[in-house]
Every structure is written in C-alpha cells, then in structure tokens.
Amino acid sequence: ILLIDPLIPGMNEALREWLTATDIVKVMHSASEDLVTFKCACGVLPRPLFDTQIAAALAGVGGGMGYQKLVQEVTGTLLSKGETRSDWMRRPLSPA
Template sequence: MITSDEEVRELADRARAHQRIGIDTEFLWERTYSPLICLVQLNVAGELAIVDPLEDIDISPIADLVSDPAVEVVMHAPHADLVAFVQRLGSTPTNIFDTQVAAGFAGMSAGLSYERLAQESIGAKVQPSESFSDWSRRPLSEKQLRYAAEDVEHLFDMADEIRRRLEKFGRTEWAEEELARRFADMSRIVTPPEEQWRRVAR
C-alpha cells in the first residue's frame, strides 16, 4: 500500500520510464455526478501497488499518465474508471489498451470479464471480484486489498497474449483503430454536465 504523495510520484516516474502502466480502480457511483475513486490499483513492470485517495494521497500523477501519449495504459473495460479520471481529475485518455475490446478482435469471446479473460488468454485463475464491496468504508480488509491487487496482476500478460493473437490473425491495425476511435471522442464516455443530474435523480 502506497502511503505518501512522494511514493506516487516515484511510481509514476517508473511507469514513464517503462512507457507502460496497468490501472484499475474501485469506485462509488451512487448519488454522485461522477464516480468517486476509492482505490487505485497499479501495475508497473510487474510491481503491484495500491493507492488510497480517501487517505488524502494525491493521485494526480496517475491521472497525468492517463493523458500521456508516450505511456500505454493497460486496463480492462475501463469505461467508469476513465469517466472518473476525466471528470474528477481532468485527464484526457490518450493511449489506452482495453483488454476486453482488443480480445474481441483476437478471436476470443466478446465482453469477457477480467476473470474469464485471464483464464481464456493466459490460463490464470482469478478470484471473483469484490464488486459488491463498499469501497468507501475504512478500514479495508486484507481480503479486499488482495482482490484489488489481483485486478491488475495479470493485465500485462493478458495484453501481450492478446497482441500475439492479433498479429497471428492480422488484426492488429483493426484493434488499434477501434481503441483509438473509442477513446478519442470523450463524449462517448463522459455524460455532459447538463445531463448529469438525471443520473443522480433516478
């Protein structure tokens, strides 16, 4: 668990050096205009880290990485995560590799969960996610932290295997075009402010 702003900055610097980072978040999106980021899980060159922004840890260096075209950001089905980074932290997603979308071009089933894609792509067994946990409550349990870290543990291996299959089937360019299209137009993933009240009112 990262416990200081300095550690976050150092981790971001290492990610820039490697030009790659794996990211997942746990968030709360009830009665709020945009997702409240409760936890950020990171994978930098195989090193797993967890950042707790609810403990006043500054995650803006991570948000900057999301906007950095020189850093590949590997995520799985990142719609809500990116909404949070855009609306809460002003990120502009630039170089996103969505393993769920890319897997569909690589001959795997479309819309696979992280757990199923890990199994299908690299044979990794992942525990079911703690998606129904209240991630805003503190303290977090060891079980929650363990599951949270596992959500980024296999991202790079999955992405590398998906890329291998894309090359095999000659679909790399198709996948890259779709990923660029999907995340280039921010209106596709962010609800305009004038419409956000409708979500809260429901």
C-alpha cells in the same frame, strides 16, 4: 499494477500527471466507466490506453467478456473474485 485510492487528498492531481504520461501505456479492462470517472475527477482521459476487452473482441476471443473469463480463456487460470463484494468506501482498505 496500480491501485488508486481517490479518497486520499491530492490523489487526483497526482493521477492527472500519470494519466497523461505518454511513455506509460495504461492497460485496463472494459474501461468505459473508468474513463468517465477519470474525466470527471481529473479532467483528463488516460493516453495511451490499451483496453483488454476490446483487444479480446478484435482478436476473436470473445466480445463483452469479463476479465475473469478472459484470463481463464487465454491462460487457463481461474482468478479469485473474493474482493468483488468488498466495501471499497471503507478505510483502511483490507490487506490483499
């Protein structure tokens, strides 16, 4: 799991190398908006990429399903949504 803080100076340059490393599969959920951001900020798209939302739809689990719902459907585990209303622009980030 990788948490990316794009506000750290030099992060986009470091991220570009990781995004294009073909020996690392990038796993994302509903990646379309993130892909636009990566392309604008870093000039590249992640490859290879596995999108769990697309995979769930292809597997017949459900199309357009949010990550929390997908995890609950597949594993029976209810994920906390406690950080969804966090101010991600505020620094330092709060502890997990």
